Amino acid sequence: MTTDVRTVLQNLPVEIRGFTVLDENGDPTVVLNANHRRETNIETYLHELEHIKRNDFHRPEMADEIEAEAHFPASNIKERSI
Numbered sequence: 001m002t003t004d005v006r007t008v009l010q011n012l013p014v015e016i017r018g019f020t021v022l023d024e025n026g027d028p029t030v031v032l033n034a035n036h037r038r039e040t041n042i043e044t045y046l047h048e049l050e051h052i053k054r055n056d057f058h059r060p061e062m063a064d065e066i067e068a069e070a071h072f073p074a075s076n077i078k079e080r081s082i
């Protein structure tokens, strides 16, 4: 897994924190919202990094479920091996 994740700032609608895109090589770029505070963007970056580490982009589950799991890991009552 790559450890060098590119980050770009874009003017996004304020309700969007950010997202991750994969380039043609499958390497991730985290897109952060230039309209948000630096602290918010750091949080968003770490959140997106978690998706990248979990390889969420290649998992077959619905994006909604992946989001729920990523945002509320404590609510996941199933044991899971690391």
Ligand SMILES: [Zn+2]
Pocket: 047, 051, 067, 070, 071
């Ligand atoms: Zn997410």
